[in-house]
Amino acid sequence: MDPAPNGVSVGSTYLRSWQVDSIDTPSNMFDGYDAHLVKINYDLEIDPDCPGMPWFEISFEFLSGETSDQAVVVDALPRFGTSPETPKPYVLNRFLNFVPSEGDVSTQVLLPATTDRVDMFGAGGNSVRWRHVSLGGAGVRPGSYAAWVVLLTPAGQVEQRVECSARYDLSVLPDVEYRPTQVPVDFRLSLVPPREGLRGVAPSLSAATEDPSQEYCPSVFICYAHDSLQHKETARLFGNLLAENGVGVHMDRYEEGKRGDWGIWARERIDQVDFVIVLASPICRKAFDGELRGREHPGIRSESRLINERLHVYRDEWTAKVLPVVLPHELVDNIPEMLQPWTSDHYEVTELTSGGIDDLLRAMTGVPKYSRPPLGQLPAGVLKPLSGAES
Template sequence: MRPEDGIGVPLTLVDNSGRRIDTGPEEVVFGALRLSRWHVHPVAGVHAAFPGKAAHLVKINYDLRIDPGAPVMRWFEIGFPLADRDSTVVAAVPRGATEPQPATSYALSRNLEFVPVDNSAALVHIPPTDGPVHVYGASGDSIRWLHVAPGRTGVRPGSYSAWIVLLTPGGRTEQKFRLTARFEPRLADGDDFHPVPKSTEFSISLTESTRSPLVEAEKRGGSGVGLPRPSPRVFICYAHEDETHKKKVRDFADLLRESGLDPRIDKDQEGPRTEWDHWALREIREADFVAVIASPTCKAVGEGTYESTGHPGIRSELGVIRNLLQKHPEWRSYLLPIVLPGCSTDDIPMFLHPATMDHYIVEALTRTEIEYLLKTIRATQPWQGWGQR
């Protein structure tokens, strides 16, 4: 199936009657992310450092469609993980930026990087952005763009475009992708819904690109644009105290995401059924930092005084954290105790050393209030100690 056939994923809210694994939550669809026709160009003149590979310059067109009367959207993210892991994305634009950006044109270098040029005849053109755009994809097996609303008016519906350089084994005729979508609407107080991620698989033809105009890579000096630098990945560990607390945690995750970080939280997990303890172990080990959200239940579980059988998620996650910390005590600097509005430092579990190590009090869910936390994360080399990341 090809993007021009109408590939898309719905923007879906579910009520808060349970996790996605339940059959009970009611779904409400109020829009969609849909792909338009992609343009795939074969690339000639590639540097000899890519033997046996074929390069393709790909323009990605996608539409954000929001139904009339739907809530405005704080941000939306569209992603394209590769299903064939012997292929890779080696460059992507637009680049990540925390401020609106002017229109930019690029040429393609022999090293398969986008080189900014002041040339209206250049093949690659990126229109101006009206808000921050963050890009994730340093691993090369996926690429994601996060569009953030510039104000309370929400992200603009309509058409967007991006470009990637795709490197595949020579002779490959088709490339499989997964289209992923995440978003955060600005819901009214009291609305008992939250968004869920959706995805679908599709493929693009690479043989048809032989009928597209050939792109000749250019011999250009100077710095080019490849993949973005890795964004710090932050796993968020928290107890499901009540809906008010859960919303604060989601808003905190949004602040990290809008600041260019890559937060991981259970609400973003897609799928009909999940082994949550295995998911937590994998996410914690793959994270650069772990943010532990203080709360009464978090403290009780962390200190062994919680006697109920409820809250299996926080019990599993803190169990993993305690065991890893026992084996790697130097990891403690990558555990970030967070105190959100409504909680206090007394809600931090003792094993996180609330009196003798830093903790981060967020008195309001604003960018200013997390600035100290962001500086700490950006000034700390991400954890590299597991030995098998």
């Protein structure tokens, strides 16, 4: 238990001691990094006379030290949505993702039940943020909260600088001027590096015995326009390929055959999934960029408005969530300008194979293709000036 955060406060949020354990990473994975399982403890203290609080957010940024190597949040809990009525246990798989467990003695994380909605943002970067939203009229509940992070830090690093910030909302009368403010605070978290003869947390699902059905499976909604029969069929084959490679796919071709409200269906899927894939095409580009008129292509126009609205309001979260994809028969120029085809990443699928979607799958898991090598030393020769004869 590291007491460094204990007593740190941001508004009504108070940090308590955190638990830090080293993780025994599988060989040939996460080279150049140490892995840690961090339990984050914090309290929300609300005065009894305080108005209800519809939501509050707490975020942690793991700042880089003297080197340029960044810490990486591989996964975090709570992840999305509301927890079930009973606590839910999790273990780590070999990719250091949290996966549901049957609740036996090997359980490493127990996620408490809650009646509030909790959304997580930031996995794959160097920060993590949780938004607590009250689903009733009473506001979010005060008291103690717990969250878990799988954190990668540069190999050998013994402490990590953490910056904490928070945001709040209060239920006040319309004539009351209220603007939530925050002053971030930081502290240094002690890390537990792996030591010879001392085992850390071991992923419970080894490569030889793990059940693939229990691994993390990202979910996606495929947004595309019906430009042509070829484009529709290639989109379907692309969805099949994602599903065959462990991705939960939602697209209209899988829902045909029953009558329903496509607008409601699309909105629900867009908000529920982990990622939204937008397939580049001429009609898709025109829909997102507002160039279609009249009664043309109502489906893609409705979906593009929903996605653009979320990008406008929640730019940071949805830039990482919306993934522009170029299928083999399409062009990068047909990525909508609203999706920043050049100033943000896009994903070209040159062939409909597992290798052809590797970059896209890595964008969903947050695992880079290459690991940074350990930091070496500058050559001795560059640490002194050359003599006159040498120059």
